[in-house]
Amino acid sequence: MKKNRQGGKGCKDVTQPLTVGQVAKRSGVAVSALHFYEQKGLIKSWRNQGNQRRYHRDVLRRIAVIKSAQQVGVPLSEIADALSSLPDSRAPNSGDWAKMSQAWLQDLNHRIETLTKLRDNLSSCIGCGCLSLQNCRLRNPGDSLSEQGSGARLIDPD
Amino acid sequence: MKKNRQGGKGCKDVTQPLTVGQVAKRSGVAVSALHFYEQKGLIKSWRNQGNQRRYHRDVLRRIAVIKSAQQVGVPLSEIADALSSLPDSRAPNSGDWAKMSQAWLQDLNHRIETLTKLRDNLSSCIGCGCLSLQNCRLRNPGDSLSEQGSGARLIDPD
């Protein structure tokens, strides 16, 4: 009878740790990316006797969050910040995740809003024939320029 | 009486070409970025006798589109594709812009949809306590995995 890496063939024991290859396969990210995320502090692992990485199951949740956030353009550094609010010592529970998700929801809502404005402005402005950007909301959907300090950036200084 | 670079102080003659510095100031992007965009085929210029760049006014429209698209995460290569549908030989008219905007509208709608799904999934899933990603829509909002070929990437193969 052959033995599987962890507990025999067909093992679905949720308490068993995962190898890096298993995490890669199940999450859809490359092993090299997992190494990279670990280096950046986005995920964690411990080592077995042979110095190989072992992961808790909930690393899959973390990776899900990482990939989701990336899909909407959040840089890894910000994701790391958000994830750092999760507890290290114990497995995060649903309350932890929910708390963390509040920040994401805000961000998502903001992004959706920006996109929607942009789309509407695009519809109304792109064909308007104005040659000046002076009043063109396309260039400045919502409030993006206000973050860059004062100065009439788009307005002819003459 | 002093003379300005083009037609005297306070000139607002819309028919006059712009220098790279003027474009930079009015669009809010660095001169180096303008060089870079030109190199990538996103914008165009001609040269004066002294080999300095001169721009048509409508380069400002192009830059507005470039910045807007970047704000929502579209890579420059895609922006270049879209912009290439505008005519080179004559100044784009509102019909040209409108035509081009159709593609963006589709893309924007798709992005908005993806984000909205992600947000809703986040609300319903993040606190659900599921330890497996098997059915977790967070990891796979909409149809993103389907682009990567077949194979049950997220599902335990055992």
Place this chain on the structure above:
DNA sequence: TATTGACCTTAACTTTACTTGAGGTTTTAG
């Protein structure tokens, strides 16, 4: 006219997010 400010080119550097390769160890399967 002379000097500054704006411009030119080319090359190298930066950051983010990874991938690839080299060279070596561990684990699993037959």
Place this chain on the structure above:
DNA sequence: CTAAAACCTCAAGTAAAGTTAAGGTCAATA
């Protein structure tokens, strides 16, 4: 037991989107 598959580290390479620097030219003005 042994070969293959999976894993390890570290260094270097890649792509995108620019920025910075060096060395030189052009243009506007006091």
